[in-house]
Amino acid sequence: MIMQAVLDTPKEHQAQTHRAIILAVVTALILRVAVMPLPNFENLMDASHIHCWEQGNVAQALLAGRGFGSPFASNQPSAVMPPVYPLIVAFFFRLFGIHTSASIVAVHAFNCLLSSLTCIPVFLIARRSFGERVGCWAAWGWAFFPYGIYFAAAWAWSTHLLLFCLCWLFYLAQDLEQSSRLRLWAGFGLLAGFAGLTEPSVLTVVAFLLLLACVRLAGNGKRWLLPGMTAVVLMTATVSPWLIRNFVVFHRFIPMRDSMGLELWMGNNGSNLRWTSDDLHPLHNAQELADYNRMGELAYMDHKAQQAKAYIQAHPAWYAWMCARRALYLWTGFWSFDRNYLALEPADLANIPFATFMSALSLLGLWLAWREAPAEAIRYAGVLFLFPIIYYFTHPEPYHLRPLDPFLVILGCRAILAWRERVKEETISPAMPQVIEDVS
DSSP states (O other): OOHHHHHHHHHHHHHHHHHHHHHHHHHHHHHHHHHTTTHHHHHSSSSSHHOOOOHHHHHHHHHTTTSSSSSSSSBOOOOOSOHHHHHHHHHHHHOOTOOOHHHHHHHHHHHHHHHTTTTTHHHHHEEEEOOOOHHHHHHHHTOOOOOHEEEHOOSSSSSHHHHHHHHHHHHHHHHHHOOOHHHHHHHHHHHHHHHHHOOGHHHHHHHHHHHHHHHHHTTOOOHHHHHHHHHHHHHHHHHHHHHHHHHHHHOOOOOOOOOHHHHHHHSSSSOOSSSSSSGGGGTTHHHHHHHHHHHHHHHHHHHHHHHHEEEEEOOOOHHHHHHHHHHHHHHOOOOOOOHHHHHHOOOOHHHHHHHHHHHHHHHHHHHHHHHHHHHHHHHHHHHHHHHHHHHHHHHOOOTTTTHHHHHHHHHHHHHHHHHHHHHHHHHHTTHHHHHHHHHO
8 A cells, every 4th residue: 555655746746736836827818907907008999999909990991801001090901910819809709799898808818818828938938947946836836827817808909919929938848958859840930930020020049949940950860950940931831821921012022021120110219117108009100100101101111110120220329329328228227317207107117126036036046047957947038038138229128028028937947056055054053063963
C-alpha cells in the first residue's frame, strides 16, 4: 500500500496542479467581469466613445457589405485596421446589434475570457523556464495582475487577443529550439500569421523567435532549414490574402497596414504635452477628417508621413529626446508632472510607481535568468526589447506594452521567489552553528 501511494503521488500532484490552474483561470475571469460595470472605466458605453470606436466602425462596414471600411466613420475602403479583430467584433455585432450596449459588453467579455485563459500559457512557459513553483506563482500573479484586469475589462481592442497569441508563440518557440518536427513548426507559422493579422507589430518578435530556434537547432546538429522554411511559408500563406486584398483595392503593396504616416505624425508634430496628439486625429478633428475624405486614405497617409518626416529632419535633437521619453514612458508610465498633463492623465501619479516597480522587478528576474539559464534569458530579452521598438519612434499608448505583461509577471515572480529563498537561507544559516554546538 505504501508503494502504491508512492506511485500515485506524481499523478495526484499533477491533478492538484491542474485544479490550481483551472481555479486561477476562473478567478481571473470573475475578477475581470466583475469590474466591467464600474463607472470610472472607459468602456465605450458613453455616447462620446460609442460612435468613434475604430474597430467597431470597420465591423459596421463589414456587416453593411462594404468590406473593410474606414475606422474614421468614412465610406472609404481602408487598410488601417488589420482584419482579425474587426471580424470578431462584426461577429458580436451580428449577434447583439451594431454599436449596442449588449454587443460591446460581449466584446469586453470576450477580452476578459482571453485574458483569463492566458493563465494557462503563463503557467506552462514559466514552468518550463524556471520550474513548477514559479509557474504556479506566475499563473496566479496574472490572475490578479491589475493591468490584466483593467485593460481586459475596459479596453475593447485587440490587445488581449495579441497577448494570448504571443504567449502561445513563446511557448511553441521553447519547443522549436529542441525539435525539427515539421508539424510543430507548421503550427507556429500558422499561429504567427494569425497574430500578424491581429497586430503586425508582433512580426518582429516572430522573426526573432524563428531565427533563434534555427540557430539553436543548427548548433545542436539538427536540421533547421526545412522546418524554418515550413514555418515561413505557412505564415506567408496565412497573411497573403490580406496583402492581396490590399493590392487589389489600393493598387500598391501595403505591408499589413497603411497608417504608419498618421502614427508617425501623431507623435512627431512639435507637441510634447502628451505622448500623442489626439486633437490631430481624424476621429477628433473635423478638418483632418475632411482632408482624409477629400484626399483618400493612401494620399492622406502619405501626406502625414511627409509632414512628420519634414518635422523630424528639421528638429533631430527634439526627435531623439522624444524617442527617449517615449521609451521611458512605456516602461515606467512617466511622461511629465506638468499640471496641464496631469489634468489629462490624473491616474499617472498612481500608475508610475507600479509600472516602474514591475519593470525593475522583471529586469531583476531577467538578470537572475541570465545567471542560471542564459538560453532562456535571451529569448525573454528578445521579446521584451524588440516588441516595443516601433513605438519609441512613432508614439506610445498605455496599451502598447500590455502584450508583454505576462512575461513581466513571469520574470517578476522568478525574482520574488529568488528573494524568498535567499531570505530563508539567511534565516537558517546563522542558526546552524548553534545547532551543531548543542548536538556536540
